[in-house]
Amino acid sequence: QLQLQESGPGLVKPSETLTLTCTVSGGSISIVGYYWAWIRQPPGKGLEWIGTIYHRGSTYYNPSLKRRVTMSVDTSRNQFSLEVDYLTATDTAVYYCARRLVDGNGYYGPHFDHWGQGALVTVSS
Amino acid sequence: QSVLTQPPSASGTPGQRVTISCSGSSSNLGNNYVYWYQQFPGTAPKILIYTNDQRPSGIPDRFSGSKSGASASLAISGLRSEDEADYYCAAWDDSLSGPVFGGGTKLTVL
Numbered sequence: 001q002l003q004l005q006e007s008g009p010g011l012v013k014p015s016e017t018l019t020l021t022c023t024v025s026g027g028s029i030s031i032v033g034y035y036w037a038w039i040r041q042p043p044g045k046g047l048e049w050i051g052t053i054y055h056r057g058s059t060y061y062n063p064s065l066k067r068r069v070t071m072s073v074d075t076s077r078n079q080f081s082l083e084v085d086y087l088t089a090t091d092t093a094v095y096y097c098a099r100r101l102v103d104g105n106g107y108y109g110p111h112f113d114h115w116g117q118g119a120l121v122t123v124s125s
Numbered sequence: 126q127s128v129l130t131q132p133p134s135a136s137g138t139p140g141q142r143v144t145i146s147c148s149g150s151s152s153n154l155g156n157n158y159v160y161w162y163q164q165f166p167g168t169a170p171k172i173l174i175y176t177n178d179q180r181p182s183g184i185p186d187r188f189s190g191s192k193s194g195a196s197a198s199l200a201i202s203g204l205r206s207e208d209e210a211d212y213y214c215a216a217w218d219d220s221l222s223g224p225v226f227g228g229g230t231k232l233t234v235l
Binding site: 045046047048049051052060061062063096098103105107108109110111112113115116117118 | 127157158160162168169170171172175176179181213215216217221222223224225226227228229
């Protein structure tokens, strides 16, 4: 069974860089047709898509975060990562990694079928 | 402020049918499918409905989805106490070139 697990610091100082890693187990990150995403949720608020990466390295970012976000993939370790620069308190959130799949009709929508448990990241001095 | 608009709360009694609405625009719901997620406190969201009205394996047929134009609805029939959760709609946004979510609806079973 496919499992995703986020790892990284729980507390980061303002203006610093956050690095999170998602480790995929029970399946390969390199399967054709699957994309891998980061989504975050500030405490008590809704979901926000951060970005998506394909195992071959192509990336797609939310325009509102694009200048501060970098995603990468390490197929040898079955992992993908997220970096967010110049953190502020508004970046405090639970960060989820998730797998996005294509629907039966070939449509690529926001269909996230597997999620990590989430990692709470607090930005504070 | 979320791109898709949902009511912040909804409620019903056991056995009732409740609906949760989601409205958007031509750049998202108007031209793309809607997806629905269920989230319990402290846990990750779970896909409930995809491509407007399809249920993944294991999702009871008490949950149904529909879409008309730039609006969508999630209906839950035969409401149960275990349905008490937050529900989010989502869609692809052509302007953003990425997924957008609603602000979420907290469902209370009275």
